[in-house]
Amino acid sequence: MADSPKDIPEAGRTLIKNIGLLLTGDLDQPILDSDSLTIEDGVISGFESKNADRVIDAAGCAVAPGLIDGHCHPVFGDWTPRQNQIGWIEMNVNGGVTSFLSAGEVHLPGRPKDAEGVKALAMVAQRCFANFRAVGAKVIAGAPVPELDFDYTFYAGLKEAGIRHIGEIGLGTVAKGPDAARVTSWCRELGIETIMHTGGPSIAGSHLVTSSDVLEAQPDVVSHINGGPTSIPHNAIRELCRYAKGGLEAVHNGNEKSTLVALEGALEEDRLSDFLIGTDAPAGSGVQPNGMLRMATLLSCLGGLPAEQAWCCGTGNVAKRRGLQQGILQKDRPADIVFMDRPVGSQGTSVLDAMVMGNIPGIAAVMIDGKLRIGRSRSTPPAARLPLN
Numbered sequence: 001m002a003d004s005p006k007d008i009p010e011a012g013r014t015l016i017k018n019i020g021l022l023l024t025g026d027l028d029q030p031i032l033d034s035d036s037l038t039i040e041d042g043v044i045s046g047f048e049s050k051n052a053d054r055v056i057d058a059a060g061c062a063v064a065p066g067l068i069d070g071h072c073h074p075v076f077g078d079w080t081p082r083q084n085q086i087g088w089i090e091m092n093v094n095g096g097v098t099s100f101l102s103a104g105e106v107h108l109p110g111r112p113k114d115a116e117g118v119k120a121l122a123m124v125a126q127r128c129f130a131n132f133r134a135v136g137a138k139v140i141a142g143a144p145v146p147e148l149d150f151d152y153t154f155y156a157g158l159k160e161a162g163i164r165h166i167g168e169i170g171l172g173t174v175a176k177g178p179d180a181a182r183v184t185s186w187c188r189e190l191g192i193e194t195i196m197h198t199g200g201p202s203i204a205g206s207h208l209v210t211s212s213d214v215l216e217a218q219p220d221v222v223s224h225i226n227g228g229p230t231s232i233p234h235n236a237i238r239e240l241c242r243y244a245k246g247g248l249e250a251v252h253n254g255n256e257k258s259t260l261v262a263l264e265g266a267l268e269e270d271r272l273s274d275f276l277i278g279t280d281a282p283a284g285s286g287v288q289p290n291g292m293l294r295m296a297t298l299l300s301c302l303g304g305l306p307a308e309q310a311w312c313c314g315t316g317n318v319a320k321r322r323g324l325q326q327g328i329l330q331k332d333r334p335a336d337i338v339f340m341d342r343p344v345g346s347q348g349t350s351v352l353d354a355m356v357m358g359n360i361p362g363i364a365a366v367m368i369d370g371k372l373r374i375g376r377s378r379s380t381p382p383a384a385r386l387p388l389n
């Protein structure tokens with residue numbers, strides 16, 4: 001199920017040929033006119049046909065960057081205590097997700113709240129996931145949740161320990177604007193990324209965060225602007241789209257209507273490149289292995305966003321905002337790649353047609369660092385075509 005700690009990229013050159021549609025994940029050029037992609041030692045080396053050590057025939061499938069779930073709540077291993085479920089990361093890879101960004105390891109039973117415990121947990125989570133990659137998935141964890149009694153030295157200590165982002169402000173006792181603003185300014189000074197819960201409490205014991213709290217704090221990412229799961233009012237969402245400087249994130253565990261309001265708000269402000277999608281899973285609503293696919297499809301079918309741009313919201317947009325190499329199919333970036341097609345039975349000729357009509361893609365194979373990790377997905381409907389290798 002899980003690969004060894006010595007998870008290394010596929011050695012040698014791989015050619016992917018007969019690509020039916022090449023999605024880049026980059027909003028500046030979401031579709032690339034090429035039918036070939038080459039990989040050297042797990043890294044994309046170009047888009048022309050070349051001799052290679054191995055050849056994968058995409059058989060007309062679309063090739064796209066693996067999705068990055070920019071908002072999830074892992075704990076340890078491929079297990080979540082929230083639903084007492086195992087294998088959720090592996091099933092998400094089956095749903096086209098190749099990278100996961102922790103928004104806080106908050107579901108750990110008995111999670112510590114004191115400064116030393118919180119820092120220690122973040123370090124252990126970060127180090128464990130650096131060594132443990134379920135079917136090759138990259139989990140970037142170690143996201144400590146701020147509490148009111150943590151001072152500047154706490155955050156400086158995180159920085160020293162190699163922690164580069166914190167968990168959602170608002171899941172702990174820091175939730176009000178002035179307190180949150182203190183934390184974001186310290187983190188900004190230290191170069192630590194900040195994200196902030198938005199909306200009603202996610203579960204008994206967490207806190208309500210309003211648009212004014214968020215605007216006062218100006219986090220790097222407005223976490224689930226569409227609620228996680230309870231949304232702020234629509235006019236407050238629009239206010240955030242106008243005045244919040246950070247990424248505007250919508251999640252699967254949120255309010256669907258508010259997702260569409262947020263997308264509209266982002267488009268009105270010409271901020272599609274700031275629009276990010278995630279799942280917020282595992283959460284009270286469970287784990288949906290196709291959550292990222294469902295979000296991209298929702299933006300496209302009900303939000304009216306061209307499907308190739310919707311894919312960017314869960315790949316390149318997240319990569320650019322969070323400083324990741326993966327998420328864009330471009331020379332010198334990791335070959336984290338999804339092969340997909342319209343699902344059997346869907347109208348249209350391409351996966352993009354399927355998404356526009358509200359059908360999620362059929363995932364045909366997933367590659368991470370140039371290695372094929374899964375074939376036909378166990379969580380999506382069957383793709384009409386499958387790559388041959």
Ligand SMILES: [Zn+2]
Nearest residue numbers: 168197202228
């Ligand atoms: Zn949240």
